[in-house]
Amino acid sequence: xxxxxxxxxxxxxxxxxxxxxxxxxxxxxxxxxxxxxxxxxxxxxxxxxxxxxxxxxxxxxxxxxxxxxxxxxxxxxxxxxxxxxxxxxxxxxxxxxxxxxxxxxxxxxxxxxxxxxxxxxxxxxxxxxxxxxxxxxxxxxxxxxxx
Numbered sequence: 001x002x003x004x005x006x007x008x009x010x011x012x013x014x015x016x017x018x019x020x021x022x023x024x025x026x027x028x029x030x031x032x033x034x035x036x037x038x039x040x041x042x043x044x045x046x047x048x049x050x051x052x053x054x055x056x057x058x059x060x061x062x063x064x065x066x067x068x069x070x071x072x073x074x075x076x077x078x079x080x081x082x083x084x085x086x087x088x089x090x091x092x093x094x095x096x097x098x099x100x101x102x103x104x105x106x107x108x109x110x111x112x113x114x115x116x117x118x119x120x121x122x123x124x125x126x127x128x129x130x131x132x133x134x135x136x137x138x139x140x141x142x143x144x145x146x147x
Contacts, residue, residue: 007089016044017098024125039137068101080140
């Protein structure tokens with residue numbers, strides 16, 4: 001069993017890409033320590049020191065899916081204060097609409113990929129109705145208003 005992830009006790013700066021297939025959004029599952037899915041989050045990750053948000057978003061999709069993207073903007077910014085596994089997290093999240101340049105990913109069902117930590121992850125195409133039916137949340141908080 002892998003270690004339980006808890007948020008770092010510092011502000012993180014993240015970037016997320018909103019890839020869509022009709023009314024569906026490509027997003028990774030977010031699980032609790034019990035392994036159950038509790039919600040989804042669009043793909044992306046941390047912005048490295050000295051890296052622009054654009055460079056980070058391109059890098060994250062290359063690393064996670066081996067896929068090039070086109071950023072369609074405009075950019076949105078969210079401040080995400082949250083609690084996960086009993087720890088408080090704090091993120092500044094930049095979000096932009098993107099196009100995936102690998103058309104095969106648009107037809108794909110569940111997509112598995114590996115995070116830089118070595119953690120195996122699962123992403124799929126979800127509608128907001130899917131979330132409601134499953135009782136899942138959309139992360140980060142405030143993203144639903146952008147969608």
